[in-house]
Amino acid sequence: MTRDKLNDLKTWFAGYVSNFYSDDPDYNHPIRLKQEHTIRVCQNTVLIGKELGISDQDIILAETMALFHDIGRFKQYEIYNTFNDFISENHARLGLRQMAVHGVLSECTAPEKRLIARAIAYHNAATLPENEDDNTLFFMRLVRDADKLDIWELFIDYYYERKNNHSAVVELGLPDDPICSQRVVESLHQHRFVRTRDLKTLNDFKLLQISWVYDLNFVPSFQIVQNRKYIEKLEKMLPQSKQIKEAVKIARDHVNSFL
Numbered sequence: 001m002t003r004d005k006l007n008d009l010k011t012w013f014a015g016y017v018s019n020f021y022s023d024d025p026d027y028n029h030p031i032r033l034k035q036e037h038t039i040r041v042c043q044n045t046v047l048i049g050k051e052l053g054i055s056d057q058d059i060i061l062a063e064t065m066a067l068f069h070d071i072g073r074f075k076q077y078e079i080y081n082t083f084n085d086f087i088s089e090n091h092a093r094l095g096l097r098q099m100a101v102h103g104v105l106s107e108c109t110a111p112e113k114r115l116i117a118r119a120i121a122y123h124n125a126a127t128l129p130e131n132e133d134d135n136t137l138f139f140m141r142l143v144r145d146a147d148k149l150d151i152w153e154l155f156i157d158y159y160y161e162r163k164n165n166h167s168a169v170v171e172l173g174l175p176d177d178p179i180c181s182q183r184v185v186e187s188l189h190q191h192r193f194v195r196t197r198d199l200k201t202l203n204d205f206k207l208l209q210i211s212w213v214y215d216l217n218f219v220p221s222f223q224i225v226q227n228r229k230y231i232e233k234l235e236k237m238l239p240q241s242k243q244i245k246e247a248v249k250i251a252r253d254h255v256n257s258f259l
Contacts, residue, residue: 001060001112006067009104013038013067016102020074030083030169034073037154042066044146044224051220052142061112065119065143068104071095077169084172085124086197092124119143126195141217148212149221152230155209159237177201178239187211188247191254206234207244213251222258231255 017035021028045066049059072095073083080088096117099105105113119139122128128140158170177200184204187194193215194208210231216222225231235248 001057001064001108003060005107006060006064009064009067012102012104013071016071017074020078029165029167030077031074033154033158033170034070034077034083037150038067038070040150040153041069041143041146044149045142047224048142048146048218048220052218058139061115062119062139062142065116065123065139066146068095068099068116069120069123069143069147071098081169082173083169084196087173090124092121096120115139123147144215145217145221148216149224152209152212152225152234153228155206156230156233159206159234171202172196172199172205174199174202174205177203180204180207180239180241180244184208185243185247188251191250203238206238207247210234210248210251213255216258219259222255225255226259 020031042063045062049062072091075098076088076091076094082088085091118136122140123143180203181200183198184194184207188211193211199205231252238244
């Protein structure tokens, strides 16, 4: 994989996404969010990779994974009008099928294809495969970290502007009730990330995003979370009950202890 090839893939990706836009600004809003999200995940991947001191070749491979990690979102939205995998289908698998149909990785070597496909397949998985080799696991973790960092940024901006640009698709159709589910709160108390299937309210979704600190992998990722105050910003948007404050504090302490 070369830098020129990656640039060609970026051009192809932009053309592919352009086909999903319509004349309806409201319909286009989630598409634009996902396209911009992809660009920033690529940037995060490069940032973390450089901080970790990996080679230029590995950075190119990792950025390719980031470029296509959410490509299934666009077809998912077109077919199902949702980003909720549980009521549609797994967007990672859908994306890999789209890549195969279009022969996106036709010029890559067989090892490169496998590495890219495996990272995409597991970027949204609850757990990583136990019998995978260390190199593949490294790239899986790198893309997962880069993805989470931008989802935090994206949703915090979205919540601030929500009154002006509300989207049920972005919120997975969750009701904006002033409560948090007990099972979701308990997940944070137990130092584990919240499962999407347990979400009942938009506040649960915010707690899920905080719980992602338990699935971060690299010191630079934790440093970004701390420097950008993601947990603190999300906490301000949650009900200020004692139980929720304690759950958020546990997550914040996890970040501090890791650093």
